[in-house]
Amino acid sequence: MEIVFASELEADPHAWVAALRDALPEARVRLWGDGAPEGDADFAVVWAPPSDLFVREPRLRALFNLGAGVDALLRLPGLPDSLPLVRLEDGGMAVQMAEYTLYHLLRESRDFGRYERQQAQEQWRPLGDIDRDAWTVGVLGAGAMGARVAQACAALEYPTAVWSRSGRSVPGAESYCGEQGLASFLARTRVLVNALPLTDATRGILCRRTFDRLRPDAVVINIARGGHLVEADLLAALDEGRLRAAALDVFEREPLPPGHPFWTDARIRVTPHIAGASLMDRTVRQIAGKIRALDRGEAVSGVVDRDRQY
Incomplete structure (x- = not known):
């Protein structure tokens, strides 16, 4: 052999x-x-x-x-x-992707980014208590990666749902499937995590139409493939206030080229395809x-x- x-x-x-x-x-x-x-x-x-x-x-x-x-x-x-x-x-990738998601979810929902900025200004100002019901998590994909991400979020008592083509169930999370299910899934989601495989059907799924269906002040986390994201639509949604932040680990072109607008946008956190090694x-x-x-x-x-x- x-x-x-x-x-x-x-x-x-x-x-x-x-x-x-x-x-x-x-x-x-x-x-x-x-x-x-x-x-x-x-x-x-x-x-x-x-x-x-x-x-x-x-x-x-x-x-x-x-x-x-x-x-x-x-x-x-x-x-x-x-x-x-x-x-x-x-x-070993699934638990790393869960960690990556939780880091960005906690940073937004617990205002840790704002506390970092306050520290830089030597400000001591406690912010409001967390309201987990206001931080609904939706995971696109219910395979090994998506299921682990959803279970990790649900374990911290964030209202969590998954969407998949098959409608596969994940303990602790609501399940949605199909086009009709996708609309309902997005409408209840504020933190959208993409863990889908990249196929002809899912390419460009992170687009204006998807962002417009999310709850206000939403966050997008992409740990799947760069081809899922329409980059211009993400920037527009951030500029229009439709989204508050994005965490991106994957890109259509890797390495992300010098001069790309994602590098210097304070609303976007970039990592070099390391969410799940x-x-x-x-x-x-x-x-x-x-x-x-x-x-x-x-x-x-x-x-x-x-x-x-x-």
Whole structure:
């Protein structure tokens, strides 16, 4: 069994190769482009793989992604129709995304940003008590990431709801689905958290029409994909007072280019796609278990439905 690790973005690919070798001692694991003979890999583990992957590795039996989102993989040139794509199921990302969301939710709802500004001015001025009913949270997406985010918010007694295509239920949160459900979901939401997969149906969902349906003085938190957000609509909604703040971890173009208006807008908090990183140990254990199962001819979870795009 041969495995190739291929990534054009991973800072330390050798560490991933070493971890995969430790977890799968029976396999030959090599790094893409290391000069070793190519063309015989059974499995590929990738994150932003090279565009000629399938030309140089035509015998792949499955492709494992180091993240939950597979929109970039579906656009790879030469992707074989029959090749199973296996997305990462959590891998330590969900709890990090919950932490990220809670940080920004608490900063807004507890006025911590205002207290920071008061400290800079040496002001001692307690603000009003929190009214959690005024800080309704709505999570777009009820998969592993969205469900964990919703449960974390609900555990702190914020009124929480989730919206998904399937109407999947999440303990502690109201559930909405479909276009009719989306309108009702947005109408009761003040803090909107996006944890959806990026598909043809969800691209641009964070737009003027969505922002206009939210409760007044709303906050948007995007931890999914940059393609979900219409950037001009966000800036307009902030300028018009429709939104009070946004926390953005993902962008249509990454890295976010110098001079982009998001960098200097005090109403927008920018982070460099770090809301939920794949933790190496957990990720490798999950992938190794699935590779062994596939090698035995067994079915595995996390296989992408090409029609649904996740």
